[in-house]
Each structure stands twice: as C-alpha cells, then as structure tokens.
Amino acid sequence: xxxxxxxxxxxxxxxxxxxYNTYLSYLLQNTHQDCVSEWLILASLFYKTQQxxxxxxxxxxxxxxxxxxxxxxxxxxxxxxxxxxSLKTIQKKGKINLLKLLxxxxxxxxxxxxxxxxxxxxxxxxxxxxxxxxxxxxSAHFLRVLCHYHLNxxxxxxxxxxxxxxTIAEDYLIPKLKAEKSDSYDxxxxxxQLIGETENAKQAFxxxxxxxxxxxxxxxxxxxxxxxxxxxxxxxxKKPNFQYTFED
Numbered sequence: 698x699x700x701x702x703x704x705x706x707x708x709x710x711x712x713x714x715x716x717y718n719t720y721l722s723y724l725l726q727n728t729h730q731d732c733v734s735e736w737l738i739l740a741s742l743f744y745k746t747q748q749x750x751x752x753x754x755x756x757x758x759x760x761x762x763x764x765x766x767x768x769x770x771x772x773x774x775x776x777x778x779x780x781x782x783s784l785k786t787i788q789k790k791g792k793i794n795l796l797k798l799l800x801x802x803x804x805x806x807x808x809x810x811x812x813x814x815x816x817x818x819x820x821x822x823x824x825x826x827x828x829x830x831x832x833x834x835x836s837a838h839f840l841r842v843l844c845h846y847h848l849n850x851x852x853x854x855x856x857x858x859x860x861x862x863x864t865i866a867e868d869y870l871i872p873k874l875k876a877e878k879s880d881s882y883d884x885x886x887x888x889x890q891l892i893g894e895t896e897n898a899k900q901a902f903x904x905x906x907x908x909x910x911x912x913x914x915x916x917x918x919x920x921x922x923x924x925x926x927x928x929x930x931x932x933x934x935k936k937p938n939f940q941y942t943f944e945d
Contacts, residue, residue, distance in 0.1 A: 720811075733762045733833045734802040740840055741804075741811045749844040756837040756844075763801060763834050763870055801870050803877055804836040813843060815887050818919055832871045834864050835881045842888045858888045879909035883917045890920075899924050 720742055740755040805828070816829060831839070838861035845854035865871065865881050872878075886901035902924075905917035912918045 732802060733759045734804045734836075736762075737804050737833055737836045737840070738811060741813065741836075744813060744840055744843060745810060747847075749848055752840055752844045756841050759833065759837045763837070801833050803830050803832050803872065805830045813840070815843060815891070816884070816916065818916060829880045829883075830877055831880055831884065832877055834870045835861065835884055838864055839884045839888060842891065846891050855892055858885075858892055858894075861885055861888055875908045876914075879905045879915060879917075882908065883915070883920070886917065886920060895924060 736755055736759045740752045740759070743749075743751040743755070812829065838857055841857040842854055842861060845851075845857055862885055863869075865878075865885055868878075871881060882901045882905035886898040886905065889895075889898035889901060899921060902917040902921040906915060906921070909915045909917075
C-alpha cells in the first residue's frame with residue numbers, strides 16, 4: 698500500500714506530518730508478517746525523517762534475521778537448508794508461513810519518497826527512470842553507513858562500509874540477478890564516496906555499469922561522470938574496446 702499512496706503536492710508541516718503518519722501506519726501493518734524487507738522499508742522512512750537511532754536499531758534487528766538458513770531467490774540450497782526444510786516441524790507450517798519465515802525478499806522502494814536522498818542525486822522522484830531494488834542485507838548495511846555518517850560516528854561508518862563491501866563481494870544473501878547486484882555496487886560506491894575513498898568508489902560504479910549497462914536505468918553513469926568530468930569525457934573500462942562516453 699505505501700508504494701501506491703501518491704505523494705502530497707502541498708507544502709507545509711501539516712501536510713508533511715499527515716503523509717508521514719499515513720506511511721507509518723501502513724508500514725507498521727506490513728511488519729506483522731516479520732518480513733525483513735518490510736522492516737527495512739520502515740527503517741527507510743525513519744531515515745528520511747532523520748530518526749537515525751531508530752534506523753540503527755531496526756537495521757541491527759534486520760541483520761540478525763539475515764542468517765544462513767534463509768532462502769534467497771536464485772541461490773542453490775545448501776545442505777543445512779535442505780536438512781532444515783526436511784524437518785517435520787517446519788513442513789507443518791505450510792508453504793505460505795514457511796516463505797514468511799525463511800525467505801529473504803529484496804527491498805523495492807517504488808515511486809515513493811522512501812528512497813534515501815544519497816541515491817537520488819538531486820533528481821526529482823517524478824523524473825526517475827527506475828527505482829532501486831536492493832537485497833535486504835545491502836539495504837541494511839547501506840542505511841547503517843548513512844546514519845553513522847550523519848551522526849558523525851566516523852569509526853562505525855567505516856566499519857559499516859567494510860561490512861557492505863564484504864557482503865557484496867561474498868554474495869551473501871544476494872539474488873543472482875544482475876540488476877540487484879548492480880544496484881548493490883551503486884550503493885557501495887556512494888558509501889565509499891562518503892568516507893572519501895573516491896578511487897574505490899569509481900571502481901564500484903564501473904562494476905555497477907558492467908552489470909547493468911543500460912544508461913537510462915543506472916545512476917552509476919551520472920555518479921561516475923561527476924568524478925571523471927574534469928579528466929575528460931571518455932572513460933575506458935577494463936574490458937578490451939569497451940568504453941563509455943559521458944554527455945553533459
């Protein structure tokens with residue numbers, strides 16, 4: 698439901714407060730199924746309203762639910778997962794309840810103001826050509842990076858960036874879908890920029906582009922252009938004869 702609620706056009710604290718309460722009421726209902734992605738969408742709402750400590754609490758809770766026995770789209774079942782699914786107590790729960798219990802869904806932000814500001818690059822929501830779908834673990838770590846950054850927790854921020862990078866590198870609970878892996882690298886690039894690691898951020902954006910080369914659907918092009926625009930308008934990537942031309 699929150700994805701279908703139109704953003705209010707009128708300005709002012711009264712209308713903003715009403716919109717916030719509307720989103721909050723629906724998002725709280727969604728968390729009754731104890732789905733990690735729904736808790737993280739709620740955390741995104743708190744982030745957009747600068748309630749950083751609440752976000753840190755919810756993301757820590759969500760990460761505690763992202764364990765090795767959880768099922769992830771496109772991933773082969775491990776021996777431990779097969780053993781878990783064969784238990785009679787688990788089978789008795791039924792397929793629907795089993796999916797709620799064990800499946801890790803990605804966070805689809807949709808056409809709402811829930812997308813973290815750092816991913817928007819000052820692009821109005823109405824002009825977005827795509828909306829990120831992030832693996833739950835990536836969304837959780839990325840939100841933790843942003844909160845620690847705004848709270849000026851420098852050490853914790855760097856630790857969260859490292860955790861985000863390790864999660865992506867090890868494909869931990871990340872679906873085998875190029876679009877979601879690409880958006881994950883885009884988040885990593887933004888996180889690295891926040892802590893001043895520009896060169897590593899550039900490599901993350903390049904990796905994102907390699908996975909999702911359609912320029913209109915990938916904000917990494919714009920982010921990368923902002924880094925290299927002073928060095929020339931053509932950036933040659935690692936693959937032979939593979940280059941991207943950036944337009945003003």
